[in-house]
Amino acid sequence: MRRSLFISAGFVVFFWLASLALAEDYTSSNFTDHDPVISESGGYSSSTNFQLFSGSGQTVISESTGTAFTARTGFFYFPAVTSPVISATAGDAQVTLTWTAAAGYLGFNVSGYQVGQGTISGGPYSFSSVGNVLASTRASLTNGTPYYFVVRVLDYFSSVIATSSQVSATPVAATPAPSPSPSPSPGGGGGGGPTYPSAQTTVIFSGRAYPKSTVTLLKDAQVAATTVAGPDANFSITLTGLNGGNYIFSVYSEDTGGRRSSLLSFPVGVTAGATTNVSGIFIAPTIATDKSEVKKGDNVAIFGQSVPTAEILISVNSDNEYFAKTKSDKQGVYLYNFDTSPLEYGQHFTKSKSAISGEISSYGQTAAFLVGNKRSVAAKAPANCPAKADLNSDCHTNLIDFSIAAYWYKRKISPAFAEIEKAKLNGDGKVDLVDFSIMAYYWTG
C-alpha cells in the first residue's frame, strides 16, 4: 500500500516536472523555433529567412552587442522586472524608505531587495539586504546631511535584476508636534511616528513620462495636479496640504498623438509635517497599431511613445507570446513592423514596456488587431477617450461614471442603460463587481 502510494506520488511529481520541462515554441518576428531542444553537441537549423547554429548547450539567456551586431543567446524571449517606485521620508536621524513591489516576467522571480545608501548623489552606495519586504528604516543618520538611496531587486540567486532610481532625504531633529495626528498603519507603505518641523506636509513626485507630455497626478483616484514633462520626459510634481496617512497615488500621461497611458498606481505612507520624496515613477509607453485588421503575412506597424532613446520591448499575445525589441527616437517615438506570418487567424493584442538606465516600466495599455485573410484595414485614429467604462461619454472615467454604475448596482437596468452596459462594461446585462473592476482599470479621474 505504502509502496503504491509512493509510486503514485512519483507519477504526480514526474508529470509536474515533465510539464515544466516540456519544450515550447519560441519566436521572433520572422521565425518560430518549435520545441527547442538543448543540445550539448551543437546543431544547425535553417529556414528561408534565418539560420540558427546551436552552440554547445544553452546555459543562460543573455545579449551581446557590438557596433555591427547583436547576438542574443537562448530562446527568444526577454525576462524583465519592473523597477520599484521608491519613497523616502525624513525623520529624526532616520529616513523611512518604502517602495512598490517589483514585478518579474518570464522567468524572473523577485525574492528580495537591497537598499543602497550614500551621501553623494549618484553613489557610491553601501548596500545591505533587507529581505523580501517593501519598507526599511535607515537609522543612525546625521541630521542635516542629505542621504541618497536606491533599491535593488534580487532574484532567487540573489542576483541584481533591477535597480530603482535614486531618492534623497535629509534627516531633521524632531520637535513637539503642534497638533496630534494619527499614525498611519503600515499597510500601503509605512509612515507614522512623530512630526517634524516642516511647514507643511509635502510629497514630491518625480519620474519619466513622454517628452513635453501632460502628466496627471491622482490622489486617491481624484485629480490632484497636472504638469508638463520636459523634453527629456522627466517630470516633477509637488503636492502640499496633505494629512498624515496612507494614500494611493496614480499617474498617467498622454503622448503627442493623444494616446493615453495606462494608470500607474502606488501606495505612499505620508508623515504629517514631513516631506516625502517619491522617485522612480516610470509611466509605461503608449501603444497603437496602424491596422485594425491585417492580412496574414502582412506587416502591422506597432508604435507609440516613451522616453527618448529607450529600449522598447513589444509583446504580441496570442496562443504563443511573441516578443520584439526596438528603440525609441529622440522624441521618444518608437515603431516596429511586426510580421504577422506566424500569427493564428483571429484577434491579437500587443503591449509594450520601456527600459532605460537600468529602470524598467511596467507593461502599458494593450492595442488590438485582427489577423484575417482579407485585405488589411487601417486603424482609426485613436480617440482621446477610455476604451471602456466612460459611461457618460465625456472621455473620462471618474466619479461620475462610478456614480452612474453605482446607481444601477443591484437594480434591474433599463433598456437604454443596457446598451451602454453592453458597449462600455462587460455586457452581461447587469451592473456588478466585474463592471466596477473594468471601471477601475480604465480610470482617469
Next chain:
Amino acid sequence: MFLYRYSWYLRGVVRTLLYGTVGLVLSFFFWRLPATAAEITLEADRTAVAADQLFQIRVWLNTEGETINTVAGNISYPTDLLNLQEIRDGNSIITFWVDRPAVQANKIFTFSGITPGGYRGPQGEILSLIFRAKKMGAPVVSFTNGTALLNDGRGSPALLKTTPLRLTIAPATGAAGAQYAIIDTNPPETFAPQIARDPNIEGNKWFVVFATQDKGAGIDHYEVGEHREKPGENSPGERAESPYILKDQTLQSFVVVKAVDKLGNQRTVILPPRATFWQRQRRYLIGILIVLFIILCGGLWSKKRRS
C-alpha cells in the same frame, strides 16, 4: 498455484496502476494551477483578550504578485462573544466603496470596493475593526464569500485564500485594557464635487457626486445643502449619499457639500450656481421689465389722456 503464489504481486501491480492512474488524472487537472493566490489575512493585535476589553483586528490584502483592483467579501463573527464597536477605513487601500461596510446588529457584514489602478503589495489594509469581547469563550472571526478581481480590464477573478482568525477570551479582570481612541483634529481630505446629469439617472436630472477620505477617524457621512444666497461653511444641509439628486434643477443655487469625519471634523466645498448671472436674475429682470412696462404704459396713457 501460480496465481496464488503471485496474487500478492498482481494485487500490488493492480494497486500501483490504480493509484498511478489517479495520480496521472490529478496531475493532469492541477499542473496548470498557479502556485500562488492572493490572500486576505485577519490579524488581531492580541490573540488573547479578557472579557469587557477592546481589541483590534486588521483585514489585510496580500496580492502575491498580482495587481488587484476590486475586493469584496463578508466578515462574520459570533455576536454572543464579540461586539463590533467600530469599522475604520481611513487608511484603506479601497478608494471607493461599492458596498460600504457598516456596523450592524448582525453577526456578519458585507463590503466591496475598488482601487482605481489597482493595488499590488504584501500588506494593504482593507479595514480595521474594533471589537469588544463580551464574555469568556473562543470566538472565530472569518472572511467568507471573498472576491478579488485583477486589474486587467476584464475583471478576471484572482485566486483568493484566507484563514479564519481564532481568538481566546479570558474571564474579565476588571482592567481597562487597550484603548483605541483616535486623536484627530484634521478635516477630511480636500475634494471636488461635480454636478452632472445623465439620461440614465432619474430621467436626466442634475445630480452632484462627491467622495473623499479621512486619514484619521474616517468619513462618517456627507451633507448637501442648496442655497440661493451665498452660504457660509456652516450652512445647514441634509445627510446625503453620492449621487445626490439636486432639488434645484434650474441650477440657480449654491451647492454646499460637507464631508464629516467620525470625530466631527468637517471639510466643506461650495459649488457656485451653474446658471449664469442673467439666468439666475431672470425672474427679477422679468419683474423689473414688467414694472417698467407698466410705468411706460401708464406714462403713455396719461400723456394720451392729457393730450
